[in-house]
Amino acid sequence: MRVKFNYWSTNDHTLIDLLANGLDDLKELDNQLYSLFCVEHKRQMNELMMVASCSIVPPAVLICQSMSAxxxxxxxxxxxxxxxxxxxxxxxxxxxxxxxxxxxxxxxxxxxxxxxxxxxxxxxxxxxxxxxxxxxxxxxxxxxxxxxxxxxxxxxxxxxxxxxxxxxxxxxxxxxxxxxxxxxxxxxxxxxxxxxxxxxxxxxxxxxxxxxxxxxxxxxxxxxxxxxxxxxxxxxxxxxxxxxxxxxxxxxxxxxxxxxxxxxxxxxxxxxxxxxxxxxxxxxxxxxxxxxxxxxxxxxxxxxTQTENYKTTMYRILDNSRVLGAALMSLGFDIITGGTDTHIVLIDLTRNGISGNLAERALEQCGIIVNKNNVPNRNSKSTISMGIRLGTNSLAQRGFGQIEMMCCAEIISKVIGNMTGDTWDTVAVNDSIRKNVREQVGELCNRFPIFNY
The missing domain is CATH 3.40.640.10 (Type I PLP-dependent aspartate aminotransferase-like (Major domain))
Incomplete structure (x- = not known):
């Protein structure tokens, strides 16, 4: 297939033209990939990303990754x-x-x-x-x-x-x-x-x-x-x-x-x-x-990292995780160490009688992305995790504060409390509950866009 656009066709060879032409080329030459990127970006925009090992990469950093260097x-x-x-x-x-x-x-x-x-x-x-x-x-x-x-x-x-x-x-x-x-x-x-x-x-x-x-x-x-x-x-x-x-x-x-x-x-x-x-x-x-x-x-x-905005975000990450942990404990969840000094909140689901694997799946169905995790000092098979790990990096970057974190705790509790099924393929959340939680997640995401940071 012949490339329709010439990256260096402009007189001043600006980076803007380079990147714009590249995006046009992607859409023209591989619409499958282009569509997948669009769908993935939309997913991230409209879901609560609470995986502790993730964060939102600012546009200026994303642009550097695309440069001709x-x-x-x-x-x-x-x-x-x-x-x-x-x-x-x-x-x-x-x-x-x-x-x-x-x-x-x-x-x-x-x-x-x-x-x-x-x-x-x-x-x-x-x-x-x-x-x-x-x-x-x-x-x-x-x-x-x-x-x-x-x-x-x-x-x-x-x-x-x-x-x-x-x-x-x-x-x-x-x-x-x-x-x-x-x-x-x-x-x-x-x-x-x-x-x-x-x-x-x-x-x-x-x-x-x-x-x-x-x-x-x-x-x-x-x-x-x-x-x-x-x-x-x-x-x-x-x-x-x-x-x-x-x-x-x-x-x-x-x-x-x-x-x-x-x-x-x-x-x-x-x-x-x-x-x-x-x-x-x-x-x-x-x-x-x-x-x-x-x-x-x-x-x-x-x-x-040397900007005031970054430092403010770090303070928010720490404050949010402490609020999240306290809110979850008030809702009856077992939180490892009874709190946190970092961005991580680790929930032990043993007393709830469900595995982290199934909780992760149910939460994902409702637009809340977490990850299953082993619970320390528990004798269990490595494939069956009895906990979930939550992180506040991405939510703090969006601008979430204490009120939003208490809301997150409540909707997590709502999902976990209304799960059915005992396998990855059968686990599900009541339709009305799932719809309600999806609406709450969407409202939070709309109020705090992904590139608020």
Whole structure:
């Protein structure tokens, strides 16, 4: 099929024409994809997005992902590329690096990792040898696959030992210390995906120093709270920090690797610093060419974190999650730890007699998007989650406040209280209830558009 539009047909070659022509081309040449994008955008506009690992990417960041910087092959680092034509890409990457260092008060930053999971992989293999012992939170307690899960590289390439939570669902730092003394890990990972309370990075560093281990802090879920000063920063406690850029930085799907005062420490070979080891592990050991347009999008997102609007949104995220948790408890739900210090609210549905799998399905039918989640300290099959995890990132970006969060709690309760069916295929919500909730969701979404942020 012949391309109808010429991207460079305008006299001034403006970016506006480039993007507009590209959209016209998409609609003309692949209406199936164009239609799917339209339907997906409409879905996001009209549903309550409460998945804790999601956020809304601002238009300026989305635009960066579409720019022609993505046409450039730029293996290597600024000033040391393996290809010509990278002068502007160098400037983009340097801007992203400096902004990451400024935002997190870091001494070292690498902006090339394609995800937080790959960033964790890079750190582990740059500091350890296969078979070395690592210590991280187990998956059922709220850890991550890349923190030592047996179905991940982290649990197969390394001798993974796991710590869990106390009976009150909090990190048991005495247990962490006991396990560290017993197993002498080379690296300890602190960081979670479903833990609603603050992490004591100082205590983790004390434990790591006691056994001579590196400390890796994965702050993917709390990066924005750290930036806004609403959660303690690990920058000078952890040897290395990793984060994704799409959860609370509101950027593209990608990763960052950071280091504070330990960036210059010499490692076992006494020739290269920690930062130098990581730098070579990103490229050429694990990754080839970076993705320049995504690095540009990271730079734009990091720039936005320095605005008052962003900081206000972080305060709203935290306030909203606390209101949501309290409202759900008042409606009779069991909330893990009885509240939250982050954007995460974790509901234990065991007493309700339903699984998180079915609750997720029923809520989705009513336009409320959450995700099923394991409940810590529960013996259940991994395929049957007894909880659901809620997050307030996207709703706070829309502008939701306390009143709207109490409304969200009420409609979640209404849906869960009117479910029928006991399998994924049969679960349903009463038609009148579903229609009523859909109307409430639509009204909330209309009052708070998706790009209100």
């Amino acid at each position: 993505g046409n450039v092959t730029a293996e290597g680092y600024p000033g040391r590329r393996y290809h010509a034509g990278c002068e502007n890409i160098d400037a983009i990457e340097n801007a992203a690096i400096e902004r990451a260092k400024q935002v997190f008060h870091a001494q070292y930053a690498n902006v090339q990792p394609h995800s937080a999971s790959s960033a964790n992989q890079i750190v582990l293999f740059s500091l350890l040898n296969p078979g070395d012992t690592i210590l991280g939170m187990d998956l059922p307690s709220g850890g991550h696959l890349s923190h030592g899960a047996k179905i991940s590289y982290s649990g197969t390439c390394f001798n993974a030992v796991s710590y869990s939570l106390s009976e009150d669902f909090l990190i048991d730092y005495d247990q962490v210390e006991s396990l560290a003394i017993k197993h002498r890990p080379k690296l300890i990972i602190c960081g979670t995906t479903a833990y609603p309370r603050q992490v004591d990075f100082k205590r983790f560093r004390e434990i790591a120093d006691k056994v001579g281990a590196y400390l890796l802090a994965d702050i993917s879920h709390i990066a924005g709270l750290v930036i806004a000063g609403l959660h303690p920063s690990p920058i000078d406690y952890a040897h290395v920090i990793t984060t994704c850029t799409h959860k609370q930085i509101f950027g593209p799907r990608g990763g960052l690797i950071l280091s504070g005062k330990d960036a210059g420490m010499l490692l076992h070979d006494k020739k290269k610093s920690l930062a130098e080891h990581i730098q070579r592990a990103v490229f050429p050991f694990f990754q080839g060419a970076p993705i320049p347009n995504m690095i540009a999008a990271k730079a734009m997102a990091l720039q936005l």
